[in-house]
Amino acid sequence: MKRKILFTILISAGMTIFAQDMNMSFMLRDYSRPDSSFAERLFFLEAVRDEELTGIGEFYHEALKFFLLRASDINTIDERRAAEASARILAQGLGMEAYAPAAPELWQLVQLFDVSRDVNQGLEMQDALIALGQVGGTAFLPQIIQRLDDFNTLSLADTETRRRVQRGVVGCIMALETLGDPAGFRPVFFVSIGGYDPSIRAMASVALQNISDDPSDIIIAIIENPANSPEIKYEALEEMLRLDVPDASMARVASAALHVGWNYATSNVLYQRALGEMRKTAIDAIRIYGAADDSIYPNLRQSYFSNYNSTVFDMMEIQKTLHTLSVLGTDQAVEIMLEIIRGLHDRRRVGPWRVERERPIYEFALMALGASGTTSTEAVVLLNNLQHASEHTWTEQNWATSALRALGF
Numbered sequence: 459m460k461r462k463i464l465f466t467i468l469i470s471a472g473m474t475i476f477a478q479d480m481n482m483s484f485m486l487r488d489y490s491r492p493d494s495s496f497a498e499r500l501f502f503l504e505a506v507r508d509e510e511l512t513g514i515g516e517f518y519h520e521a522l523k524f525f526l527l528r529a530s531d532i533n534t535i536d537e538r539r540a541a542e543a544s545a546r547i548l549a550q551g552l553g554m555e556a557y558a559p560a561a562p563e564l565w566q567l568v569q570l571f572d573v574s575r576d577v578n579q580g581l582e583m584q585d586a587l588i589a590l591g592q593v594g595g596t597a598f599l600p601q602i603i604q605r606l607d608d609f610n611t612l613s614l615a616d617t618e619t620r621r622r623v624q625r626g627v628v629g630c631i632m633a634l635e636t637l638g639d640p641a642g643f644r645p646v647f648f649v650s651i652g653g654y655d656p657s658i659r660a661m662a663s664v665a666l667q668n669i670s671d672d673p674s675d676i677i678i679a680i681i682e683n684p685a686n687s688p689e690i691k692y693e694a695l696e697e698m699l700r701l702d703v704p705d706a707s708m709a710r711v712a713s714a715a716l717h718v719g720w721n722y723a724t725s726n727v728l729y730q731r732a733l734g735e736m737r738k739t740a741i742d743a744i745r746i747y748g749a750a751d752d753s754i755y756p757n758l759r760q761s762y763f764s765n766y767n768s769t770v771f772d773m774m775e776i777q778k779t780l781h782t783l784s785v786l787g788t789d790q791a792v793e794i795m796l797e798i799i800r801g802l803h804d805r806r807r808v809g810p811w812r813v814e815r816e817r818p819i820y821e822f823a824l825m826a827l828g829a830s831g832t833t834s835t836e837a838v839v840l841l842n843n844l845q846h847a848s849e850h851t852w853t854e855q856n857w858a859t860s861a862l863r864a865l866g867f
Contacts, residue, residue, distance in 0.1 A: 482517040484525070489517075490524045496532070496540035499525075503547045515557030522548045522563045529570055538577075545571060545582045552591030561595035568605075573622045576856055580625025589633040591636030599639055606630040608643040610652055622636045624658050633657075635665035643673045643862030644680065651693045651860075667701060674698065674707035675790030678714045684722075688732035693719060695736055699743060712743035716757045720764070737761060738775050745782035755790045758783060777822055785824035792832045796840060799823050821857050838867060 489502050492634065502523070505522050506514070525544060532538050545567055552560045564586050571582035590598060614620040627649060634642030646669060650662035680686055680694040695715045698708065719737035724730060741761060744754055761779040765771040780798070782793040801819045805811050825842075827837060844858035846849065 462851070463686045465720040482514060482520075485514075486520050486524075487515050488498060489521050494529075496528075500540040500544045500547075502531065503544050504826045507547050512555070515560070516633050516658060518548055518551040518555060519557055519560040519563065522552065522567065523558060526563060526566050526570070529654045538778030542571075542579075542582050546585045549582070549585040549589040550761055553585075553592035556593055558593050559803050560594075561593050561598060562588060563595065564590045564595060565601060572605075578622070580622040584629035587626070587633045590712055593635030594637070595633075596637055596639065599634075599656045600638060601639060602630055602637075604640060606634070607651070610645060611649045614653055614801040620655075624654055627654065627658060628661065630641075631665050632824065633670050638669055640670040640673060640676060645669045645682070647676075647694065647697060650697070653689055663697075663700075666697065672703045673701070674703060674711050675697050677711050681711070681714050681718050686735065688722060688724070688729040691715065691722075692732050695739055695743075695810050698775045699739070706750070707745040708743055708747040712740040712747060713750040713754050714755075715740035715745065716754060716761070720757055720760050734772060734775065738772075741778045741782050743776070744848070745778075745785045752790060755794065757833065758791075759797075762794070771815075773818070776819060780819075780822050780826040784830045789796065789834070792827070792830060792834050792837060795823060796834075796837060799827065799840065803844060803847065803849070806847075806854075817854075820854065824857040824861045828864030829862045830865075832865065838862065840864065841865075842867075 483860070486741045489499055491498075494502075494844065505515070525541070527547060528788075529541065532541050549564065549567060552564060566585055566588065567586040571578045571580075571586065572578045573583055574795045587602065606627065609630065610624055612619075612623060614623060631646055631649060643666060646662050646665050650659050650666060652659065652660075660752070677694050681691045686694075692715075695711060705847060715736050719733045719740060719773055722729075722733055724733070741758070744758075749755075756778055761775055765773075765776050780795065783795050799820070802816055805816050805821070824841070827841070841858045841862045845855050845862065847855065847858075850858075
């Protein structure tokens with residue numbers, strides 16, 4: 459019946475659904491009759507939608523303007539339900555038409571159906587936000603970001619609030635993903651690690667890959683922001699490592715993470731654990747992607763000595779540090795390895811020399827120096843002395859000999 463009614467309307471207006479330049483004034487006039495109810499206007503919109511017409515963005519836009527003008531007339535539950543259904547059709551139609559001039563009115567629709575008001579269920583807001591992205595509403599990017607920031611600060615313990623808010627969150631994510639502006643990366647990242655349902659977090663993670671080709675500066679800002687907890691900083695580093703970005707960008711983020719890992723003061727045990735994991739992940743990333751600059755070397759040195767001198771040291775961080783220094787193989791890296799080996803040699807002479815601590819580190823350090831490919835004369839002289847050092851066992855002397863051989867001597 460709806461299709462027949464609309465077809466009659468179009469014929470009466472002297473148009474066909476295939477016309478290139480349809481005169482939409484009759485359609486709009488019929489929709490905007492002052493005496494029409496919300497239900498009647500919904501009936502008309504459903505008929506237009508069901509005809510699957512194209513090129514009618516202007517109609518949807520003018521219809522939305524009229525809808526917003528009459529929104530204050532909603533008095534009953536039935537009128538509200540018809541208005542909600544109409545809002546979704548208008549938003550979806552404008553999104554499909556990618557009708558850019560409608561962006562201001564779509565933002566008004568977002569505000570009208572914002573879930574901050576309990577009466578709103580979120581689907582209308584979601585559709586309006588999605589359409590805002592589809593029409594290229596970049597002028598409203600700051601507002602969308604702010605709205606998502608607000609969502610990210612809410613407590614979602616209440617089931618009903620959670621359901622409604624997450625609909626708004628989905629709309630923000632999809633709008634920011636479609637707009638593809640790097641400024642949208644940060645709030646969507648916080649959705650991906652937030653207290654939302656797994657499906658929402660997964661959606662945010664996928665969207666991040668489409669929002670920015672290289673979010674390294676944004677990730678670094680998150681890691682360096684003192685207001686963010688170590689868990690958030692670590693999540694930011696891991697997110698970066700999941701992305702397909704240039705090696706130089708990975709190296710910069712890893713360098714920042716390692717630096718923050720040693721310069722974030724806290725007595726919180728959970729925070730300390732997160733910082734330790736972040737450092738180890740950053741050290742691995744530096745080994746794979748290289749050194750962003752020379753600032754990494756003091757931090758790599760600290761990763762060894764702070765652990766070595768601690769009563770509760772992390773052998774894995776020590777080994778990762780030595781491995782990374784070996785792979786880097788630079789003059790600065792070799793200097794640190796030589797310092798480490800000399801310190802261990804001094805321990806062998808004056809103690810303590812613990813089988814479970816110094817001895818495995820000494821072996822790993824010699825292997826790392828041998829694998830570094832260094833041409834340092836200083837390294838060769840030290841290894842030559844160590845292979846004959848009487849303080850060391852025959853096995854320990856052989857480690858130095860093996861390192862020399864690995865260097866080609």
